[in-house]
Amino acid sequence: MPHKVFIFGEMLWDCLPGGSKAGGAPLNVALNLHQLGLDSNLISGIGNDLDGEKLVEYMKSYGISDKFIQRKDPYQTSKVLVDNSDPENIKYTILPNVAWDHISITDELIQESQNCDAFIFGTLGVRSNESLKTLLALLPKQKLRIFDANLRSPFYDFEVIETLLGYTEILKINEDELEIFADYFNTEAKVESLCEFLDHNFPIEIICITLGSKGAMIYQNGQITQHPGYKIKVKDSIGAGDAFLSGFVKTYLDGKNSEEILDFACKIGAFVATQEGGTPKYQVSNINQIH
Numbered sequence: 001m002p003h004k005v006f007i008f009g010e011m012l013w014d015c016l017p018g019g020s021k022a023g024g025a026p027l028n029v030a031l032n033l034h035q036l037g038l039d040s041n042l043i044s045g046i047g048n049d050l051d052g053e054k055l056v057e058y059m060k061s062y063g064i065s066d067k068f069i070q071r072k073d074p075y076q077t078s079k080v081l082v083d084n085s086d087p088e089n090i091k092y093t094i095l096p097n098v099a100w101d102h103i104s105i106t107d108e109l110i111q112e113s114q115n116c117d118a119f120i121f122g123t124l125g126v127r128s129n130e131s132l133k134t135l136l137a138l139l140p141k142q143k144l145r146i147f148d149a150n151l152r153s154p155f156y157d158f159e160v161i162e163t164l165l166g167y168t169e170i171l172k173i174n175e176d177e178l179e180i181f182a183d184y185f186n187t188e189a190k191v192e193s194l195c196e197f198l199d200h201n202f203p204i205e206i207i208c209i210t211l212g213s214k215g216a217m218i219y220q221n222g223q224i225t226q227h228p229g230y231k232i233k234v235k236d237s238i239g240a241g242d243a244f245l246s247g248f249v250k251t252y253l254d255g256k257n258s259e260e261i262l263d264f265a266c267k268i269g270a271f272v273a274t275q276e277g278g279t280p281k282y283q284v285s286n287i288n289q290i291h
């Protein structure tokens with residue numbers, strides 16, 4: 001049977017100059033994991049509106065279930081205004097108080113999610129107390145908890161982050177987030193310094209740091225494994241980090257070693273960066289064409 005994964009958080013429309021694209025890191029990860037052959041389940045919220053219906057239709061076009069997508073009257077389906085004039089530095093304006101800010105806990109959600117092989121969450125999806133309370137009710141029941149920091153200023157709080165780190169086995173951050181974490185925890189803004197601090201103070205087993213075009217690294221048991229990434233022509237970077245995380249999760253659950261995990265994760269991240277939008281449809285054979 002395929003590995004079962006739950007992903008908690010936002011789903012939305014990225015409103016670009018050329019039109020709207022379905023997005024949100026959790027939705028991107030859910031769709032990628034499904035395409036990679038996993039049993040992928042997204043926990044999120046939409047409004048009872050046309051935008052919400054279209055998002056669900058988009059999910060279903062990939063063959064993924066909307067079983068855990070809550071309809072949240074009177075809140076609207078989320079939209080994000082995107083400035084992609086600089087493809088290497090996408091800017092986002094995230095509208096407040098939308099449907100996924102109000103994800104509710106249910107008995108079915110607790111029962112179904114606690115049997116999964118991995119549970120993925122981030123910070124944006126818990127910018128509201130209601131969704132945070134729901135996540136904190138789910139996390140203690142999980143056997144593998146993967147925290148994708150995905151910091152979006154001003155929608156994060158380090159008191160909340162410290163709480164989430166207390167439930168984290170695998171942490172993913174990027175190089176910019178490394179500096180923000182280091183500043184808050186008063187460590188050197190170096191991989192070794194921050195990772196040693198987090199390793200000592202939280203139950204984290206693996207820390208993955210993405211480095212954009214320079215690849216990524218894994219810190220585990222005091223050792224660092226690094227991959228230089230793949231040189232590609234970037235079409236847009238939306239969703240590349242989410243694709244990377246999806247590749248990481250798949251290969252980790254398949255029992256691959258750190259080198260194999262990083263290679264596949266960097267490869268799928270690079271592939272998505274050569275495509276338009278955050279969730280292109282593909283076959284694994286397409287990913288393997290990246291060299």
